[in-house]
Amino acid sequence: MAVEIREIHSRKEIKRFIEFANDLYKDSPYYCPPLFFDEMNCFNPAKNPALEVCDFQLFMAYRDGKPVGRIAGIINRRANEHWNVQKVRFGWFDFIDDMEVSKALLDKVVEWGKARGMNELNGPVGFTDFDHEGLLLEGYEYRAPMASLYNYPYYVKHVDAYGLTKEADWIEMRIYPPKVCPERVNRVAEIVKQRSNVHVVKVKNVRELTRRFGTTYMDVIDTAYQKLYNFQPMTQRQKEYYRDMYLPLLNFDFVTIIVNEKEEVVGVGLGMPEISSALRKCGGKLFPFGWYHILKALRSKKPEAFNFLLVAIRPDYQNKGVDTLFYQDMIPMFMKYGLSGLETTSMLETNDKILDFFSRVDHIQHKRRRAYIKAI
Secondary structure (H helix, E strand, C coil): CCCEEEEECCHHHHHHHHHHHHHHCCCCCCCCCCCHHHHHHHCCCCCCHHHHCEEEEEEEEEECCEEEEEEEEEEEHHHHHHHCCCEEEEEEEEECCCHHHHHHHHHHHHHHHHCCCCCEEEECCCCCCCCCCCEEEECCCCCCCCCCCCCCCCHHHHHHHCCCEEEEEEEEEEEECCCCCCHHHHHHHHHHHHHHCEEEECCCCHHHHHHHHCCHHHHHHHHHCCCCCCCCCCCHHHHHHHHHHHHHHCCHHHEEEEEECCCCEEEEEEEEECCHHHHHHHCCCCCCCHHHHHHHHHCCCCCCCEEEEEEEECHHHCCCCCHHHHHHHHHHHHHHCCCCCEEECCEECCCHHHHHHHHCCEEEEEEEEEEEEEEC
8 A cells, every 4th residue: 555644743643653663673772762751842842942943743654554654844943044044854754664655754844844935855853953863874783872863774775765965974982081080181181270260160960050050051052062063042941941851860970060260151061871771671661660770870880881972162262272171070980980981972073173072082983873965
């Protein structure tokens, strides 16, 4: 039978949309299911402030009454205005290995986007840079962390067949930190502290962080990333939303805040224990026992893996050696927790500053992912 594309609207349908990927990857040891309630909130305008600046429509593909694929069509009006483009994005793109299915899903997003004046198809990306993005091209044999997409290798031939071409690539690294902070790093860090009048501040939890700095650390991330791919300036609600979503998951030993003499935040470094094994155990569901596995992973004194989430430095403090303060602060924590290796999140292959930051320690590049573009 022909492929049928259905629009997804109701809460029940959205649950099925989310569960489709878990069913598709049920036999994969590498896929990491998302937190189910996070995914539900992501598509809820009352919860996700990104939807104040985005239009979206979810679609599912059916054959013989059975789901065989899904996709989200997205128009981020704020990002399109910032970059002076008319892109319709596609994300949450999963499907069986059937060209008719993938083509029908992409065709539907193109139709939806063109009806709203868009002239380019772009993806896989999400509503914002804080959502999963990029089709995995290399590293299928590695487990996906919570912060990254995973897809089967056959996806690549489907997007190529549709005529989508490379627009941006991200790479990911596995870092092997030194057992002690190198003397050179300590020496440079102390010089930078004196020369730029900056120092590291440690906080114990989200409450203390918010009390001292409000959301100004999110302002640093916003300004530091403004030249990066598909950037969308965050609204105040988005800053608060991402703070409340991600920061409670962090181990604050791995939160580095750098401030100047005015106590203004000029640098942010964030990391967290990897919880993908816990998410696999519970299928992304908190109940009945998922919360226990996740909490155990977050509070572990010997985590099995660790994710380095981001480093952001205010533009007027870049190229001044401030990044050495992150090394000086975090290397002792890696040793404290017995971490022999850690994973980075996706980094644009053209982002020389962050690549230089990680290149100073032993590492391997083990993953690559891509965002595609096509005129429509």
